[in-house]
Amino acid sequence: MTTTRTPPPVSPPEQAIASAGSPIRVRLPVGGWQVGFRIKPDGRTVIEVTDQDESLTGLMTSTRLPITSIDAGWSGLTRDPAGGRHWWALAIGHVPADAGQPTVTFTRRTRHRPGAAPPDAVDGLWFAHDGLWVAAATGHHTLARLTARSATQVRRLRPVHLPQSGGSLVP
Numbered sequence: 001m002t003t004t005r006t007p008p009p010v011s012p013p014e015q016a017i018a019s020a021g022s023p024i025r026v027r028l029p030v031g032g033w034q035v036g037f038r039i040k041p042d043g044r045t046v047i048e049v050t051d052q053d054e055s056l057t058g059l060m061t062s063t064r065l066p067i068t069s070i071d072a073g074w075s076g077l078t079r080d081p082a083g084g085r086h087w088w089a090l091a092i093g094h095v096p097a098d099a100g101q102p103t104v105t106f107t108r109r110t111r112h113r114p115g116a117a118p119p120d121a122v123d124g125l126w127f128a129h130d131g132l133w134v135a136a137a138t139g140h141h142t143l144a145r146l147t148a149r150s151a152t153q154v155r156r157l158r159p160v161h162l163p164q165s166g167g168s169l170v171p
Contacts, residue, residue, distance in 0.1 A: 023036050023037065023038035023048075024036065024037050024038070025037075028088060028090060028136055029088070029138060030078050030087075030088045030138055031052065031076050031078050031086075031088040031160075032051070032052030032078070033049065033050065033051055033057075033074070033088075033090060034049070034050045034054070035047060035048070035049055035090075035092075035127075035134055035136075036048040036049075036050070037127075040061070044061055044062045044063075044130065045061070045062040045129055045130040045131075045132055046059070046060070046061050046062075047059070047060045047061075047092060047132055047134060049072070049074075049090070049092060051160070057072075057074070058071070058072045058092055060092055060093075060094070060132055062094075062097075062130040063094065063131060064131075066096040067094040067095075067096070067131070068093075068094065068095050068096065068146070068148050068149070068151045068153065069094045069153065070091055070092075070093040070144055070153050070154075070155040071093045071094065072091065072092050072093075072158075073089070073090065073091035073092070073144045073155050073156070073157040073158060074089070074090050074091075074157055074158050074159075074160050075088065075089040075090075075140075075141055075142060075157040075159055075160065076088055076159065076160035076161070086138065087138065087140040087141070088137070088138050088139075089106045089135075089136065089137050089138075089141040089144070089157055090134075090135070090136045091104060091106075091124070091134075091135045091136075091144035091146075091155070091157065092132070092133070092134050092135075093132070093133055093146060094131055094132060095128065095131060095132075095133055095146070095148045096131060096148070096149075097130060097131040099148045099149050100148070100149070101125070101128060102125065102128055102133055102148040103125065103145075103146070103147040103148075104123075104124050104125045104133060104135035104144060104145070104147075105122060105123055105124060105144075105145045106121065106122045106124045106135070106137045106139065106141035106143065106144055106145075106157075107120070107121045107122070107142070107143050107145065108139075108140055108141050108142050108143070109142045109143050109156070121145070122137045122139055122141065123137075124136055124144075141157060142156060142157055142159075143155065143156055143157060144157055
């Protein structure tokens with residue numbers, strides 16, 4: 001049986017996006033990546049993901065189509081000034097707005113030996129709004145799993161290699 005751990009909460013942007021007409025950006029606790037949220041004039045939500053250099057890495061717009069997907073996912077390692085290692089994971093996707101709250105978990109792919117305990121899963125859902133979702137977690141993860149209604153999808157996270165000098169911990 002897989003166990004699920006819930007990491008320390010990251011402030012969800014739902015309240016800010018609902019009340020703010022201007023875009024908001026939230027930095028992940030480690031890795032230096034940012035997730036931006038804004039509402040287009042037609043009322044649809046846009047999510048923009050930028051890397052530690054503020055280059056656009058992922059972009060999604062809400063849709064009225066009943067899509068259930070993991071559109072992109074990344075994982076990486078950063079080091080703090082003392083040399084400590086900090087792993088992180090991030091995934092984004094679509095889920096039908098009427099599907100209810102999706103579940104997104106992160107796991108690490110391992111060679112499963114008979115009788116060995118399966119890897120721990122970390123609950124990472126951070127934001128779900130207008131048919132879009134964002135999940136983030138700290139830890140060494142290689143897979144994202146999305147469950148919405150009766151559909152389940154798994155996607156391998158793309159490893160991100162940060163430059164040694166730029167891989168600092170973000171407070």
